[in-house]
Amino acid sequence: MNFPRTRMRRLRKSPEIRNIIQETKLSKEDLIQPIFVKEELKKGQKEPIKTMPDEYRYSIDDSVIFAKELEKKGLKSTIIFGMPKGSKKDGIGSSAYDKEGVVQKTIKKLKKETNLVVISDVCLCQYTNHGHCGIVDENKILNDETLNYLSKVAISHAEAGADIIAPSDMMDGRILAIRENLDKNGFEDVLIMSYSAKYASSFYHPFRDAVSSSPSFGDRKTYQMDPSNAREAIREAELDLFEGADILMVKPALVYLDIIKSLKDNFNLPIATYNVSGEYSMLKAGIEKGYLTENAIMETLISIKRAGADLILSHFTKDILENL
Ligand code: PBG
Numbered sequence: 001m002n003f004p005r006t007r008m009r010r011l012r013k014s015p016e017i018r019n020i021i022q023e024t025k026l027s028k029e030d031l032i033q034p035i036f037v038k039e040e041l042k043k044g045q046k047e048p049i050k051t052m053p054d055e056y057r058y059s060i061d062d063s064v065i066f067a068k069e070l071e072k073k074g075l076k077s078t079i080i081f082g083m084p085k086g087s088k089k090d091g092i093g094s095s096a097y098d099k100e101g102v103v104q105k106t107i108k109k110l111k112k113e114t115n116l117v118v119i120s121d122v123c124l125c126q127y128t129n130h131g132h133c134g135i136v137d138e139n140k141i142l143n144d145e146t147l148n149y150l151s152k153v154a155i156s157h158a159e160a161g162a163d164i165i166a167p168s169d170m171m172d173g174r175i176l177a178i179r180e181n182l183d184k185n186g187f188e189d190v191l192i193m194s195y196s197a198k199y200a201s202s203f204y205h206p207f208r209d210a211v212s213s214s215p216s217f218g219d220r221k222t223y224q225m226d227p228s229n230a231r232e233a234i235r236e237a238e239l240d241l242f243e244g245a246d247i248l249m250v251k252p253a254l255v256y257l258d259i260i261k262s263l264k265d266n267f268n269l270p271i272a273t274y275n276v277s278g279e280y281s282m283l284k285a286g287i288e289k290g291y292l293t294e295n296a297i298m299e300t301l302i303s304i305k306r307a308g309a310d311l312i313l314s315h316f317t318k319d320i321l322e323n324l
């Protein structure tokens with residue numbers, strides 16, 4: 001049927017009509033707030049992050065206070081990123097699997113004092129003195145050698161009470177290694193959310209600045225994906241599925257909406273995506289400068305959900321929870 005019998009504008013005529021026919025709705029359950037915890041900080045201390053307006057590095061105590069405030073506003077889940085004392089960084093990232101490490105302590109406290117689903121980022125880059133996500137030998141990032149260390153990190157997080165382990169290193173075979181080691185240690189109920197399609201992206205820049213995890217030599221292109229490749233993302237996701245992942249992730253989100261859609265169409269696992277630091281900071285900067293209005297935030301998050309994301313890790317969570 002054509003115009004004039006069909007009029008698309010009828011569906012848009014009032015806020016009430018628009019509301020009931022809305023195809024995509026964002027809800028509090030969709031969102032995961034990342035929290036940065038810095039071991040060096042004492043209770044009552046938080047540091048603004050220069051490259052990320054309105055985000056802070058918190059002490060362990062203050063990270064829990066922050067999480068509780070958000071929980072009151074309806075937050076359901078958080079992902080924890082740790083920063084060990086600088087002096088603890090070494091070649092193998094041993095402070096990443098320290099039972100008394102900054103992330104382990106934070107997870108324990110969060111599980112004791114909140115009802116949040118606690119996710120832990122598993123990687124070595126914040127904990128190694130070379131800043132790479134794996135073990136290094138003569139400027140090469142060793143794959144198989146790294147798996148053992150990642151498994152140790154995952155077990156230490158599970159022991160602390162993490163509900164979901166999220167490996168972000170992009171080594172081959174890590175999901176299998178972590179799954180086997182979790183199971184061997186009695187953690188068969190701990191979920192794995194795999195950073196399956198993690199691209200070598202310049203949109204991580206503010207994050208690396210925030211947690212001092214830039215590689216001291218080279219780049220991450222031998223393990224993170226080439227932004228040009230879409231079909232390769234399907235292979236990565238397939239492998240993670242076979243290795244035992246419970247949730248697949250695409251990272252970053254915005255410039256990879258096509259990848260989110262493709263994983264959603266190809267797999268029946270929940271699809272998560274990470275609306276990363278650079279995607280956050282560029283909008284924040286635009287809003288601060290007056291080039292954009294706050295509405296750009298919701299439009300952005302809706303675009304990510306519309307593309308197929310079931311879960312969105314986003315630094316905007318804290319800003320918009322109350323509006324949902
Ligand atoms: C490190 C890691 C990164 C992010 C999460 N874990 C960056 C990187 O690979 O250098 C990015 C998060 C963000 O930008 O918000 N494994």
Ligand code: ZN
Binds near residue numbers: 126
């Ligand atoms: Zn890393």
